[in-house]
Amino acid sequence: MPVLLPTSLSEATQMLSDTPGATLLAGGTDLMVEVNFNHRKPNDVIALRHVPELSQWSLNKVAGTVFIGSAVPYKHMESGELAQLVPALAQAARTVGSPQIRAAGSIGGNLGTCSPAGDSLPVLSALDAIVHLASVNTTRDVPVSDFMVGPKRNSREQNEIILGVTLPIRNGRQGYAKVGVRNAMVISVASACFALQDGSPRIALGSVGPTVLRCPHAEQFLSQNLAADGSVSDDVAKEFGRLVSQESKPIDDHRSTAVYRRHAVGVLAQRLVQRGVQS
Amino acid sequence: MSSAEFYSLTVNGVEHQVADAWIGESLLYVLRERLGLPGAKGACEQGECGSCTVFVNGESVCSCLVMAASAVNCEIATVEGLNSDGTLTDVQEAFITEGAVQCGFCTPGLVMAVHHLLDQNHSPSELEVKEALSGNICRCTGYGRIFAAVDAVIASRNGVES
Amino acid sequence: MTITKTRRDVLGNSALRPDGAAKVRGDFSFTSDLNAENMLWGATLRSPHAHARIISIDYSEAWKITGVETIITADDVPGLPTYGLISQDQPVFARDIVRYMGEPIAAVAADHPETCRRALAAIKVEYELLPVLSEPEDAISGTVPAIHPDGNLIRHQRIVAGDVSATGPIVVEGTYDIGMQDQAFLGTEAALGFPDHDGHGVEVHVATQWLHEDQKQMAACLGLPENRVRLVLGGVGGAFGAREDISLQVHTALLALRTKRPVKMQYGREESFFGHVHRHPAKVWMRHHADQNGKLIKIEARFVFDGGAYASTSSAVLINGVTHTQGPYVCHNAIVDGYAVRTNNPPCGAMRGFGVVQACFAHEGQMDKIAAAAGIDPVTVRLINAMKTGDTLITGQTVESVAPVERLIRETNEIPLPAPLPDVVDELHLPGGSGITSERKHIRRGIGWGVSIKNIMYSEGFDDYSTARCTLKDGAVTLKFATSEVGQGFVTLAPQIARSVLGVDDVVCDTIDTNIGSAGSTSASRQTWMSGGAVDGACRLVRERLFEHVGAKYGVDPIRLIIDDTDIVDTVGTLRVSVHEATQGVTISEEFEHHHRPTEDLDENGQGNCHVAFAFVAHRAVVDVDPELGLVKVVQIATTQDVGKALNPLSVLGQIEGGIAQGLGLAVMEEIIVENGRVRNPSFTDYLLPTALDAPVVVARLVEEPDPQAPLGAKGVGEPPCISVTPAIVAAIRDAIGKDIPRCPVRPQDICL
Structure with a gap:
């Protein structure tokens, strides 16, 4: 059986239905690493490169949301209109791998792999993105928090294709920060996305837990301590950082230590909450 | 091998038949081992070095992370396609004259990355150059002469004597 | 002699690489690009365990796979079952x-x-797991069973010099850890082997640093005479020490001989991490005694180099370490103990800097501590202790090399510091880069120094030589040598030598293979001196015969002839004939073997003239640090290097900038992480190399004081750039945050926790 190359979403879902267990290939930046390193031997592959529905994004001004197809490369999020609509996503996209990776990799890959180090995932989490899944004749919408169920596990069914995500357009300040031990092309040691959306503060963390984490206590504390103009005092920022650290669940691995990650994610939270605000 | 693939790829404007391939073969492997185009180099197999940089539909990508059989109906361009008229490009010339080549293993990938950058941005800043090349590891030069080569090309294309 | 001719690529000019065009076009043949008709691929089965007994190997299922042509194990090695550069302790197959x-x-x-x-x-391999010896101190103490028939101690060397009871008002002490660095050449190990038709010989095209040493070790393991093992240098994608040991050479040859077909082996990146030796991780304790002004009185030191499972070049790395304890400084009293040990960690051996990197990291940390104790700055403490030509090392050896240490420091200090960070700055200029982890207000800047001395060429009595042949015919020169071109540019330099000596322009380098005598290894910063000396010698012999020929033809005493640009000129007469014209129809060919002067073994107190020559360099690092997150951006490296003579300034600059990047890697990011013998990060995702955004601005100056010992006046320039830049960067980080950091690479948690 060859690599299947559907040219529409309906064709793709039909192929997936006809070929249970087929491997879905989007940008290839995760899958091919596994193949090259002998960790995976694909038999049936459905390549989504030519499915236009997955490679588009669209703005819904009425709803105040943006839909981003699962195969839209990160490159297109880094600058331009999308970057204006969701700046934190632009910042996250810019930290993904190298320029070559950002030309191929996409949110569908981050969601499909569901690594806690997936760079775009804290943004999706902080903004309560909706994940759209398509199978033959049906679609299903899942809040991203329900989609990411565990380390490298998600709630996609075998017959489903990740169509894309819907995110709210920014209506408050937002930002993303990622710690890596190199100034470019690095896997996250700790990352965080902060957003003030609809007046409520949200923070989501990457690489400091089995999945991307939200920090409800810290968010609650901050919502009670935001100044009327949305600004944050140094003391409040510091306490927010402390609470975020507390809510993180990092581990030791070859990339860093739990102690450092817990510390770093608190510093990121403290800085993010004041970023872009004149103090 | 359990599955045998037959497909065709368009590389540097020429259609090539690929027969009896394994489905897991990367574009890098197929270019090098099946199509006789060894210009793209493999050094990491995971998109962390840029030695295998090629263009697919005009995008600069790591060919080690492209499943070859998924790249049918795409325009693939490799370093071999830069010299169809037998002369070196200005980027290639500058790499030689500025000392940007030592062992040369990263060079074809870097040459492709520099062409891609300068095609899209005629006057990149120093930081834009560095960010654009941050996916291409060079272990020999420390990048200093590579930046010098890029600067020389920018100056020359913009009509400035270097 | 008033006519200026067009620039010629002679010595002193920045001649361009002859392989440059092929490399930029992508059609230079690296070993991994080689193919052959009817070729098979080879691959290696490796142990997943750090220490285990092999109970059984069952390859019956593997044989059933269509396409498998042969499977070989230790039972199939016809000759010596082990190999090694210094002692043959490493099995071809376990x-x-x-x-x-x-x-x-x-x-x-x-x-x-x-x-x-x-x-x-x-x-299917069945293993019985054995206890893993992962702590070098356990190997020294003798409290654990030997993991190898030769024991756990590879070598111990002591140095005792002067008055060991001497002390002073300033005593500073430190224990320094240096992590395991990988050479991380981009072109992974590769070889293509062709069996001889009679089955009793093999030709192997391989990416290596030393063809003849490979040939010798391979012949022994294959049970073949050396002349039936022919090696040809395949294109080499970087080396940095990692290609000095055998990796896939014997395996490739065995598979080709067994299958009677060409066999290609090529490691992937993960296998490459397991397939070659690394830089020794080391723990170095030093205690320095100084007078109240900061002048050195005595050094005490203890080195422990973790050699990993097999010896490789550990014993030589150890000697380099201990004999460079004092750094480029004068000190007459010392007591030093050094150990190189076996553990179940990955084998370690040669990497650019070879033992001196570890010593330098420690002595430079100590110099800053002395400066702090004496209340002087890092520049002053180094100036008042700076070594000069004629000073004596703690081994009793007199430094006869040009030793312009003071000048290197002063000139480096004169290089302008970079501008301070502006108030508004692009995030790519800040530590953390595009991760946008910080703002300008979070950043602190620091400055640090490192100065080093490095022996060049081989030591301890090794008869080190290189061979070259020069053939002059019809105005063109062909050079033949076995010198491995690994990217350093010997193929550029060698023709420059021939042009300078013989007045020709047309020079080609013949295939680099074993059809000539050994060139020694492309390592120890030795090829410019050694193979450069051999090419120079061969060209001079040819020139003598050319003068004899011209003298006879024109009736001039050859002693009156010289080469002037591209002409042969009678210095006291009127004859002027171009070399091109004079050599039409003439073929002159000469071979020359260049040996450096002999060295000695060290005695039990570490005394002896064990090194040939020394090169020096100074580095000043400026870094920006985010102290709260522990992230670092190296802003600028200022350096002045003692090069003797810059034979190709562009190549020298390339070596300097490249070496600095590798030293930067060791300072802030590069480390193979080993836990209980297990390598945790054998990939470029997790073993991080500096990118274009990590590269600092390098401001380099050269000190050119030709070394009278060196055939061309030039010292090797390959290793010094990567040695003292690491301690300079770490010192700058310490300066920025006011905290002692006794290890490299510096990890974020070392800074902020």
């Missing part, structure tokens, strides 16, 4: 015991790399 994670157990040859992978997966 037989009973595996001593490190990644040790080869078997090899297969098959029709496709994927077939090879499946065959390897189908080989």
